[in-house]
Amino acid sequence: xxxxxxxxxxxxxxxxxxxxxxRGMIFAHRDIEVMLKRKEEGKPFFLYTGRGxxxxxxxxxxxxxxxxxxxxxxxxxxPLIIQMTDDEKYLWKDLKVDETKKMTKENIKDIISxxxxxxxxxIFTNFDYMCPPxxxxxxxxxxxxxxxxxxxxxxxxxxxxxxxxxxPAIESAPCFSSSFPHxxxxxxxxxxxxxxxxxxxxxxxxxxxxxPRLKYxxxxxxxxxxxPALQGAQTKMNASEPLSCIFINDTPKQIKNKIxxxxxxxxxxxxxxxxxxGGNCDVDISFQFLxxxxxxxxxxxxxxxxxxxxxxxxxxxxxxxxxxxxxxIGEIAERRKQVTDATVEEFTxxxxxxxxx
Amino acid sequence: xxxxxxxxxxxxxxxxxxxxxxRGMIFAHRDIEVMLKRKEEGKPFFLYTGRGxxxxxxxxxxxxxxxxxxxxxxxxxxPLIIQMTDDEKYLWKDLKVDETKKMTKENIKDIISxxxxxxxxxIFTNFDYMCPPxxxxxxxxxxxxxxxxxxxxxxxxxxxxxxxxxxPAIESAPCFSSSFPHxxxxxxxxxxxxxxxxxxxxxxxxxxxxxPRLKYxxxxxxxxxxxPALQGAQTKMNASEPLSCIFINDTPKQIKNKIxxxxxxxxxxxxxxxxxxGGNCDVDISFQFLxxxxxxxxxxxxxxxxxxxxxxxxxxxxxxxxxxxxxxIGEIAERRKQVTDATVEEFTxxxxxxxxx
Numbered sequence: 001x002x003x004x005x006x007x008x009x010x011x012x013x014x015x016x017x018x019x020x021x022x023r024g025m026i027f028a029h030r031d032i033e034v035m036l037k038r039k040e041e042g043k044p045f046f047l048y049t050g051r052g053x054x055x056x057x058x059x060x061x062x063x064x065x066x067x068x069x070x071x072x073x074x075x076x077x078x079p080l081i082i083q084m085t086d087d088e089k090y091l092w093k094d095l096k097v098d099e100t101k102k103m104t105k106e107n108i109k110d111i112i113s114x115x116x117x118x119x120x121x122x123i124f125t126n127f128d129y130m131c132p133p134x135x136x137x138x139x140x141x142x143x144x145x146x147x148x149x150x151x152x153x154x155x156x157x158x159x160x161x162x163x164x165x166x167x168p169a170i171e172s173a174p175c176f177s178s179s180f181p182h183x184x185x186x187x188x189x190x191x192x193x194x195x196x197x198x199x200x201x202x203x204x205x206x207x208x209x210x211x212p213r214l215k216y217x218x219x220x221x222x223x224x225x226x227x228p229a230l231q232g233a234q235t236k237m238n239a240s241e242p243l244s245c246i247f248i249n250d251t252p253k254q255i256k257n258k259i260x261x262x263x264x265x266x267x268x269x270x271x272x273x274x275x276x277x278g279g280n281c282d283v284d285i286s287f288q289f290l291x292x293x294x295x296x297x298x299x300x301x302x303x304x305x306x307x308x309x310x311x312x313x314x315x316x317x318x319x320x321x322x323x324x325x326x327x328x329i330g331e332i333a334e335r336r337k338q339v340t341d342a343t344v345e346e347f348t349x350x351x352x353x354x355x356x357x
Numbered sequence: 358x359x360x361x362x363x364x365x366x367x368x369x370x371x372x373x374x375x376x377x378x379x380r381g382m383i384f385a386h387r388d389i390e391v392m393l394k395r396k397e398e399g400k401p402f403f404l405y406t407g408r409g410x411x412x413x414x415x416x417x418x419x420x421x422x423x424x425x426x427x428x429x430x431x432x433x434x435x436p437l438i439i440q441m442t443d444d445e446k447y448l449w450k451d452l453k454v455d456e457t458k459k460m461t462k463e464n465i466k467d468i469i470s471x472x473x474x475x476x477x478x479x480i481f482t483n484f485d486y487m488c489p490p491x492x493x494x495x496x497x498x499x500x501x502x503x504x505x506x507x508x509x510x511x512x513x514x515x516x517x518x519x520x521x522x523x524x525p526a527i528e529s530a531p532c533f534s535s536s537f538p539h540x541x542x543x544x545x546x547x548x549x550x551x552x553x554x555x556x557x558x559x560x561x562x563x564x565x566x567x568x569p570r571l572k573y574x575x576x577x578x579x580x581x582x583x584x585p586a587l588q589g590a591q592t593k594m595n596a597s598e599p600l601s602c603i604f605i606n607d608t609p610k611q612i613k614n615k616i617x618x619x620x621x622x623x624x625x626x627x628x629x630x631x632x633x634x635g636g637n638c639d640v641d642i643s644f645q646f647l648x649x650x651x652x653x654x655x656x657x658x659x660x661x662x663x664x665x666x667x668x669x670x671x672x673x674x675x676x677x678x679x680x681x682x683x684x685x686i687g688e689i690a691e692r693r694k695q696v697t698d699a700t701v702e703e704f705t706x707x708x709x710x711x712x713x714x
Contacts, residue, residue, distance in 0.1 A: 087496045097493055128489050135487040136454055139444045142520025147504070150519050162507050163499025166523035
């Protein structure tokens with residue numbers, strides 16, 4: 001992701017770049033220029049992203065690609081399609097269908113709380129939406145990829161279920177506008193931009209290989225890095241280790257305690273040593289959180305200088321990170337209170353989106 | 358298929374057994390007693406069969422399982438579900454989706470012409486019907502079978518497409534009544550009897566393995582043999598060799614010419630030799646056709662005696678076979694003339710069937 005591209009996005013959208021984009025957390029893309037060119041020419045595209053459900057509340061790491069997606073929706077003013085892969089969860093986990101559906105519904109509420117525009121956002125679950133035009137695209141992708149290729153891309157073994165081997169096409173098919181006739185009518189030529197975490201790249205590399213053979217446009221991609229776990233910058237937040245994560249439903253006090261107690265520090269063992277040698281922002285989780293979410297570049301640079309020089313202590317840095325994470329989670333939690341089953345219905349209903357093409 | 362079972366079916370249905378059932382062409386079953394017991398106890402079951410589409414008209418060999426199915430529908434007075442695997446054809450053949458859909462529609466018209474009751478028959482195509490409850494059952498089957506098991510059953514290789522590896526579950530899922538809420542409501546416990554040609558057994562053996570794990574009843578099966586090709590009893594009619602087949606849209610004259618010219622004869626090279634040695638009914642295709650379709654047991658026995666003894670000549674036997682095949686095809690062809698797109702609509706519409714449970 002070059003500075004030139006970021007400047008071009010800022011210029012064409014008239015919106016400031018998201019901190020994650022300015023600071024290298026949105027670090028790579030595939031053919032994003034194709035979408036920028038379309039936007040400049042007044043041609044449509046759409047955003048497509050997704051999520052498998054997890055039990056309990058989403059954590060801040062889960063939200064990173066959705067925060068990026070919301071920024072892109074606001075900046076480019078395009079329709080957004082979100083796939084909830086409840087079928088995938090059912091196939092991979094020891095869960096019943098009803099359990100995955102229930103989890104998925106709660107996850108949808110968390111995702112909606114990131115602030116998506118209901119007039120421009122269609123959220124669907126595979127178990128509910130698998131239907132003629134979407135299924136047709138699934139079958140088309142199935143036909144283009146051999147089991148060998150799929151295994152090479154995704155690492156299946158013959159001991160894995162048939163479903164795991166079949167699934168990649170189901171994540172791939174929503175890249176094609178013909179999967180959504182209620183949104184795109186009969187148009188099959190509208191491409192998508194997929195904001196996602198880097199681990200999803202294999203699905204979309206496969207899709208990009210397949211698209212030309214189906215006479216569909218290739219999806220473009222924009223990748224976010226993982227938000228580090230509280231315990232250190234080399235790991236990612238993992239919901240199965242609750243102390244590694246900050247959840248949407250954590251209270252301000254829980255956020256404060258987690259960061260104070262768990263957030264790995266780049267500071268020195270003693271105040272004296274810290275004043276003398278300074279802290280290491282690269283490994284400090286509180287600083288990493290500020291880097292993801294604090295909008296003010298000047299303030300962030302000042303913090304970096306002060307912490308590196310030893311002028312700022314770990315406790316002070318943690319206070320700043322706590323305030324910022326409380327703000328981010330607080331805004332989402334506030335919206336979350338308003339999200340009901342009816343809101344889910346509003347986002348998941350088969351309907352046209354407010355979209356000119 | 359024992360005589361005892363056949364007698365039981367005749368007694369409970371009050372309908373004479375179909376010639377194919379009386380004469381060993383319906384030669385095997387799996388757990389058909391379960392369905393007979395349900396019928397005796399007034400408990401519901403349904404019939405499920407299917408077909409992949411082929412180009413052009415169906416031939417008499419294609420019709421054998423459907424003729425069996427119609428007999429079973431009439432005898433047991435139960436709902437019938439027919440799956441058209443247009444997706445399978447697309448995956449296996451060098452065809453476009455639209456081509457498979459068009460072929461499928463024509464095949465549906467041929468199948469309807471066998472004489473199914475529209476009030477009790479639901480025909481669906483996978484491309485059109487893949488939908489939430491059906492898809493859910495597909496995914497459930499996917500989860501229960503490993504790629505290894507699927508390969509062992511169906512003989513896939515890793516060079517085959519992902520779709521071929523995924524497909525078996527799609528043929529399996531209609532065995533479960535919850536795939537059809539418009540017919541069975543919320544009932545998940547209604548089992549099916551699958552009339553099919555013996556080559557489909559692997560799909561249903563897999564389904565019978567999987568069903569208990571999903572807490573669904575196992576399907577029962579009843580198998581028909583293949584109708585021999587005109588050229589001989591060791592081969593089956595094959596649409597890609599038109600001279601091996603008699604098609605629904607063959608005229609009476611074409612039927613006459615095909616049987617006269619192509620039907621393998623069990624007779625002797627000369628009349629003298631035939632009178633002396635007699636003919637061989639076991640390899641004589643004209644006789645085989647009579648065995649499949651001629652209802653009158655006494656007449657068939659007389660023919661067999663006369664041909665075996667040499668009293669009846671090949672030409673005479675062929676005349677009888679021509680008349681019988683012209684009658685069978687003629688009845689279907691007559692109905693076929695009345696079948697329009699609206700008839701297809703009637704059979705494929707999502708609707709309840711006339712069915713008490």
